Structure formats: structure tokens, C-alpha cells
Amino acid sequence: xxxxxxxxxxxxxxxxxxxxxxxxxxxxxxxxxxxxxxxxxxxxxxxxxxxxxxxxxxxxxxxxxxxxxxxxxxxxxxxxxxxxxxxxxxxxxxxxxxxxxxxxxxxxxxxxxxxxxxxxxxxxxxxxxxxxxxxxxxxxxxxxxxxxxxxxxxxxxxxxxxxxxxxxxxxxxxxxxxxxxxxxxxxxxxxxxxxxxxxxxxxxxxxxxxxxxxxxxxxxxxxxxxxxxxxxxxxxxxxxxxxxxxxxxxxxxxxxxxxxxxxxxxxxxxxxxxxxxxxxxxxxxxxxxxxxxxxxxxxxxxxxxxxxxxxxxxxxxxxxxxxxxxxxxxxxxxxxxxxxxxxxxxxxxxxxxxxxxxxxxxxxxxxxx
Amino acid sequence: xxxxxxxxxxxxxxxxxxxxxxxxxxxxxxxxxxxxxxxxxxxxxxxxxxxxxxxxxxxxxxxxxxxxxxxxxxxxxxxxxxxxxxxxxxxxxxxxxxxxxxxxxxxxxxxxxxxxxxxxxxxxxxxxxxxxxxxxxxxxxxxxxxxxxxxxxxxxxxxxxxxxxxxxxxxxxxxxxxxxxxxxxxxxxxxxxxxxxxxx
Ligand SMILES: Nc1ncnc2c1ncn2[C@@H]1O[C@H](COP(=O)(O)OP(=O)(O)O)[C@@H](O)[C@H]1O
Ligand SMILES: [Mg+2]
Ligand SMILES: [Zn+2]
Numbered sequence: 001x002x003x004x005x006x007x008x009x010x011x012x013x014x015x016x017x018x019x020x021x022x023x024x025x026x027x028x029x030x031x032x033x034x035x036x037x038x039x040x041x042x043x044x045x046x047x048x049x050x051x052x053x054x055x056x057x058x059x060x061x062x063x064x065x066x067x068x069x070x071x072x073x074x075x076x077x078x079x080x081x082x083x084x085x086x087x088x089x090x091x092x093x094x095x096x097x098x099x100x101x102x103x104x105x106x107x108x109x110x111x112x113x114x115x116x117x118x119x120x121x122x123x124x125x126x127x128x129x130x131x132x133x134x135x136x137x138x139x140x141x142x143x144x145x146x147x148x149x150x151x152x153x154x155x156x157x158x159x160x161x162x163x164x165x166x167x168x169x170x171x172x173x174x175x176x177x178x179x180x181x182x183x184x185x186x187x188x189x190x191x192x193x194x195x196x197x198x199x200x201x202x203x204x205x206x207x208x209x210x211x212x213x214x215x216x217x218x219x220x221x222x223x224x225x226x227x228x229x230x231x232x233x234x235x236x237x238x239x240x241x242x243x244x245x246x247x248x249x250x251x252x253x254x255x256x257x258x259x260x261x262x263x264x265x266x267x268x269x270x271x272x273x274x275x276x277x278x279x280x281x282x283x284x285x286x287x288x289x290x291x292x293x294x295x296x297x298x299x300x301x302x303x304x305x306x307x308x309x310x311x312x313x314x315x316x317x318x319x320x321x322x323x324x325x326x327x328x329x330x331x332x333x334x335x336x337x338x339x340x341x342x343x344x345x346x347x348x349x350x351x352x353x354x355x356x357x358x359x360x361x362x363x364x365x366x367x368x369x
Numbered sequence: 370x371x372x373x374x375x376x377x378x379x380x381x382x383x384x385x386x387x388x389x390x391x392x393x394x395x396x397x398x399x400x401x402x403x404x405x406x407x408x409x410x411x412x413x414x415x416x417x418x419x420x421x422x423x424x425x426x427x428x429x430x431x432x433x434x435x436x437x438x439x440x441x442x443x444x445x446x447x448x449x450x451x452x453x454x455x456x457x458x459x460x461x462x463x464x465x466x467x468x469x470x471x472x473x474x475x476x477x478x479x480x481x482x483x484x485x486x487x488x489x490x491x492x493x494x495x496x497x498x499x500x501x502x503x504x505x506x507x508x509x510x511x512x513x514x515x516x517x518x519x520x521x522x523x524x525x526x527x528x529x530x531x532x533x534x535x536x537x538x539x540x541x542x543x544x545x546x547x548x549x550x551x552x553x554x555x556x557x558x559x560x561x562x563x564x565x566x567x568x569x
Contacts (some may be wrong), residue, residue: 161484
């Protein structure tokens, strides 16, 4: 996927800007607080219809303005052109247009523009709570498969109903015989969720070590484990019966806690270096390298599954990486098509083939060169 | 709070705005329309409103709207009593009747199971469905319930409830709406349509 042009109005500190991007590496540089992250945020917004850092549209609307608009012209790898426009105003709410046609359900857009994002906040992915890692894998797989997104929505809803029933059961207002319609949907959709997550982890395990070593210059083994409390057989791939049985076995504990303790909503990803969990033993630098490698794997997976190169967004991640590592990193992402990278230090990027890179400087919400 | 300055008018606007799909602006327009209409029209309308309430009830067999103990569909002897179509609500009966495709009888549940909304199986006409299937020589129960999470749960519940009876249980196909272009459908809908495909 190639974002040719973006037009922004009243988005964060960007008043009105029309920006053309290059097909491969785009380096957006400038001092702190000039609008670099905001620009990536706008691109992400076009693809996912949401911000990655703001909970509501109001926050990204430029101060004292009535409306905001983001419009993008895209070209697929097969050279089909299309446009997406997002309009928001406090009075009218959010509206999404695909080729000028208004989209009723925002989820219809998800997956049309595959995108992966890497920002410093993603360090939460390495250190933070399991929910962060589930969110990462859920966003990725929802882009890969709309049926995954649907399964996830049904699963979450069935889970809320089930938890409500557990409360009623614990108060003796209902009995266990009315759980089965929800259990059945948890099992069916949960098994689908686990299967797709497991498939991605298998893919990631084949790839992540190479990327990690290219960026770290260290010959270390990296692996990822999908940790689930549904103890399914890896060999047969049978999940449904095991899940059903585990739910059943755990019934008393669930009632006591008024909460469902079994299922993919409690799963986690664990990253290992040389067999030891990175979260506990790894340095911050190692965790960061792992994340970068994971994001490249994510891009590769999106490319493989959707037959379309994703747009890769990297927000201010160079930090203490030296020129050589940065160079290696850029070499790794060139095969995945368009990449937008922000940095405060342009001079760190040297030796990248000139025809692959476009530089632009941003100052007070304007592209100055 | 909006006000027109006339309490009688405000009351009417307020009552209209309780109707489904009617916001304040529309309620105001409707109320002004009534205000300007002939008295004869207004009293006819008022009679019609009272009359639906006073002269209708729920069919004792299927819980559709009826003027007598049985609704006009249940009373129609030409319809196939061996085929029951289970729906959530009376509006679904109307929608299916408009298609003229279905010649059996109905069973209106009065909703779907939803613990979060406080609707439990006992709040729906499920026991009555089980009883009907037992006695009336029913061959097939067709579930025409929206495939939401709650709708699915209700269908699962019914399948389990009727498991030991000899009836065939079917559900309406979900998939591509007629007259729609594939490219504008969300992929999940297309996916579901492909999963439920059938032979030609
Ligand atoms: N809703 C908003 N309206 C106007 N300015 C905003 C809004 N939200 C953030 N800003 C400002 O936009 C500037 C750019 O932020 P950001 O894109 O994060 O900068 P950078 O990534 O270049 O360091 C900051 O000075 C911030 O205070
Ligand atoms: Mg920034
Ligand atoms: Zn009837």
C-alpha cells in the first residue's frame, strides 16, 4: 500500500497541510513538539479510524476549531487508486468516506489499509500488562481477517453476558443450567481466536530471531510463546473440547469470582532471549530491539496474509541506536514498501540509498522542506 | 428543556417525542400538524389510537397481534400447521408475511435472551414453544432470529430445548442481501455467506 498524499485540516497542531510521500522510506524530522507524531497519528487514523494515543476525537481536534478533516489518496500494490476521508466535528460526530461513499460501519474499513505502528509507548507491550499484548495481536489479526474481528466482538459480548450470569448465580438468583448458550459461543469463537493467534506466533518464531540479530549485532536466540490457560493439544489442533472441559472444570471458581477465568481474554505473549523471559531479564535496549523486530515481523505477516504491503509507521524510535544499527533497520524495512519514520536527528540517517528515501522537515505544524 | 410557552402543546410534543425514531424537532412538527388539522381528522386519529389498544391482544397460540383469541394467521386453516417459524418480535412476522414466501405458522418469542438487559429464558415465550412442538404434529421449526450474539444464544437454547423431540430444526440463511454489490459488503458478511453456501 502506498499513501501518495495526505490532506490535513485542524488536526492537532496542523492547521492546513497537503503532503506528498515517497513510495519507500520517508524521514519526517524536526525538533520536539513540532507535529511529527501528529502526522503519523493522522495516517494511522485514516487506516484504523481511531487514534493510537487519544481516546476521543475531541482531543485531536485543533484547539478552538469546529471540525477536522483527514483525506488520503492511496494506491494498492496492484495500482488501484482509492481515497479515504475522515471528517469530525463536535456537532456532527465522525464520518468516514471511502471513494466519496459514506461508510456506515467503521469496521468495514479495517484491513483495507494495512498499517503497523511502532512508537515508544509500545515499550508498554514489552513491560506492561498482558492486556497490552492482547491488544497488539488483536489489532494485527483484525487487519488480517475480518472474521477474527467478528469472532472477537461476539466473544467479548458473550463473555459479558456470562459474567453477568455468574453474578446472578453467586447470589442464588439463577442456576448453572442457563450458561450453555454463552459457553458454546465462547468456545466456538474463542477457539477461532486462539487458533489464529497461535498461527501468527508460529510464523513470528520463524522470523523474529533474524531481524533481532540484524539490529542488535548479537548472535542470540529469540523466541515467543503463546501462553494460554486453554491447554490445547498442539499436535491435533483440537481446542473446542479442551476449552469446553476447562470451562466446566473451573465453574466453581468462576462463580466465586463472578468472572470467567478461562479463555483467550486472559492469554498472554512471552518473549524469550536464550530461554529467559526478556520482560524480567532483558535490558531496556534489548526490549526495544525485540519490539522493532516484532513490528517488522508484523509487517511481513500482514504482507503475507493480505497480499498487500503494509504502511509501516515508526515514531521516534532511534534513540540510542547508532548509525549502523539504524542503517540495518532501514534495510530490513525497505522490502515492505512504504515506511514513515520520525526523528529529531536527521544526521543519524546516512548511507541509505538515496533513491529510496525522501526527507521532510516539520516545524510548528508545517512541512517546511 | 424546550418549551413552546403553551403547556398543552408542550405535553403533546413531549408525548410524540417518546415514539421510536422521533426526536424533538419531528415531535414539534407533528404536534403543529395536529394543531392545524380538521377536528374530524384529529378525533378519527384519537379513536384509532385507542382502538388498537382496546381491540387487540396477543394471540393465545403464537403471541402475534390478534383481534380474537387466535390471530388471523393461526385461524387460517389453509396454512401449514406442521411448520413453525420462530421470530423475536411482531414486526418480524409482518416482514416475513410481506415476502409471501412462508405458508406455515409463527411463534413470537417477545425478544431474545440477554442477561445484560435482564432478559432470561423465562421472560420469553419459550415454554409455550416447547409445548406447541409436543402436541401439534409439528414437523419443522424454522428459526428466523437475528444472528446477533444474543440471537445466537437464543437459537442455541431452543435447539437444546427441542433436542429430544422429533422435529427438524432449521435456521434462515444469513448472507448477501439481494441487490447488493459484493464489493460494498463487509468481508465478514461475505465470509458468513460463503460458510453457509449451498448447492445449485
Ligand atoms: N488538539 C490540539 N490542538 C493544537 N495543538 C495540539 C493539540 N494536541 C497537541 N497539540 C500540540 O501539537 C504539538 C505537536 O505535537 P507532536 O506531534 O506530539 O510533536 P512531535 O512528535 O513533533 O514532538 C505539540 O506542541 C502539542 O502541544
Ligand atoms: Mg513525537
Ligand atoms: Zn397466532
